[in-house]
Amino acid sequence: MNSNWDEKRIRQLFVEMSLDDARRTPDFDSLLEAGSRESKSDRSISLFALAAAITALVLIVAASILFPGRHAITQLPSDANVQPRELAPPPEEHSERAAVPEPGGTITLRLIKHRVRHVRVQRGSEELAIVAKSFSDWQSPTASLLNFPGEDLLKQLPRLGDSLQTLGAYSLDQLN
């Protein structure tokens, strides 16, 4: 089998194959029609999905804006003796302004922006204060076991020439 024969034979086989393929080629118009129909239905499905996603997003945003307090309260520990509102007082003028509804009872974009900003600031400072307080107040459960009677005497040093009565008055820090 030489190279020339190869090419001729392969070409012939491909030609036979193309003839068979041509016999089962679908009609151009019907193929195109089906394609455009499918494309339209796909587009309508994707539009519907987009609309549903946008609606869900709007509902979530609206819910988080209209009911911001509920989440913050559930986040606070029940035994915390800190008053978050005392630590981070909200900007009163903002809240007053925000509380005033527009004529007609509709919630304006301004009001929403104010509330969002206020809630963000409030939540941030409250959480920070709680965490800081809990860190500084923390003691291990066995901390009391490290204390013993007469512990103060070990932290003091007597000075030469002082009477025994006054010795106890000087601490190690004063001598240094």
Add this chain to the structure above:
Amino acid sequence: METKELRAKLAESHASNFGWSLACCRRDANEAEEVLQNVYVKVLEGKACFDGNASFKTWLFAVIRKTAADQRRKRLLRSMIMMRASEYSAIQNRSQHPEHAAYRSEIKEVFLRALGVLPTRQREALELVFYHDLRLQEAAEVMGVSIGSARTHYERGKKRLRKLLEESEEFYEFELGRKENTATVR
């Protein structure tokens, strides 16, 4: 290019397009039809724009090739295990598939099987050159490779196809019966 003009061009090369689509879809007619459908919609809706850098046929073939690859990837992602199993069985039972009933003669069966065994790039190069009468430069453009690489795939594909055809007993016997001079066949 206007829609009418595009439509006319697509209709003109429809049979050839389907042939190439078949080649890109491992000769699965249903898949090839789906791919071609998507390609036509893409082209007519302007999602795939002909920029005029290559010939229309070359460009369209490249679009078909890419669309077929995308579709295959999507299917694989959708049902990786199922798809693999069905693809495997499709390849195994290719000769028994009703879609391939046209290839009844032994020689065609052997040829199709040999083509299926070839690596994708080699098969593509051979199909573009022999089936679609493209030059190697054009085939390289469709395949998205350099002309040197396309030539390598083409040469290797030819060699391998010849070897596969020679190895096939059915093919050999057929050729023996057909040719007067059996020595030239060998």
